[in-house]
Amino acid sequence: MATIKAVNESPAVDVRKVLSGKDGCLYDGDGNMLATMESFTGQANITNANFQPLGSAMERSSMTSYRVTLTMSEIVVYDSSFFTSVMKGLQTGVMPVFNFRGMIRSPYNGKKEQVVYRDCVPDGSIDIQNMSTGELYKRSWNFICNNPPELMSSIKSTD
Numbered sequence: 001m002a003t004i005k006a007v008n009e010s011p012a013v014d015v016r017k018v019l020s021g022k023d024g025c026l027y028d029g030d031g032n033m034l035a036t037m038e039s040f041t042g043q044a045n046i047t048n049a050n051f052q053p054l055g056s057a058m059e060r061s062s063m064t065s066y067r068v069t070l071t072m073s074e075i076v077v078y079d080s081s082f083f084t085s086v087m088k089g090l091q092t093g094v095m096p097v098f099n100f101r102g103m104i105r106s107p108y109n110g111k112k113e114q115v116v117y118r119d120c121v122p123d124g125s126i127d128i129q130n131m132s133t134g135e136l137y138k139r140s141w142n143f144i145c146n147n148p149p150e151l152m153s154s155i156k157s158t159d
Helices: 081-092
Strands: 024-028 037-051 060-075 098-105 112-122 138-145 150-153
Touching (some): 024 037, 060 112
Antiparallel strands (some): 024 098, 037 060, 060 138, 112 150
16 A cells, blocks of 8 residues: 655755746647747547446546647738638638647757647637737637647656
8 A cells, every 4th residue: 555645755846947938839740830829739638438337336437539629829920821721721611731740848958848730620710800909910720630649759857
């Protein structure tokens, strides 16, 4: 049986090594940095099926499916290839398919966490035009990923 510790014995986090948005980038499938993106989120939504084995009071779960979504906020400087290709897709009924690579770089140990998202298609609401007086012009994007995300490299502690 595992021993339960009453006190957190791990050292405090060195706040100088906490990563922020300036330590990350988003790239397209060709490796071009998408510098006009203000924010980027890749999420997995996991669905489980619950079951209760005969003779057990405990309910358990088993994964049945998952869905990977990408959400981005673009600060519009010019009409990007995303926008023009999606607008063409609205006209033709054939939506474009994108590949993305999210990257987080540690300035302290030089390691990079890279995740590749393949076969991403527009999903849900996408801003065509969204203007507010006194605000930067931004466009929100939502995608669903039709292939599992792939971890290409990870940030490893130097400690």
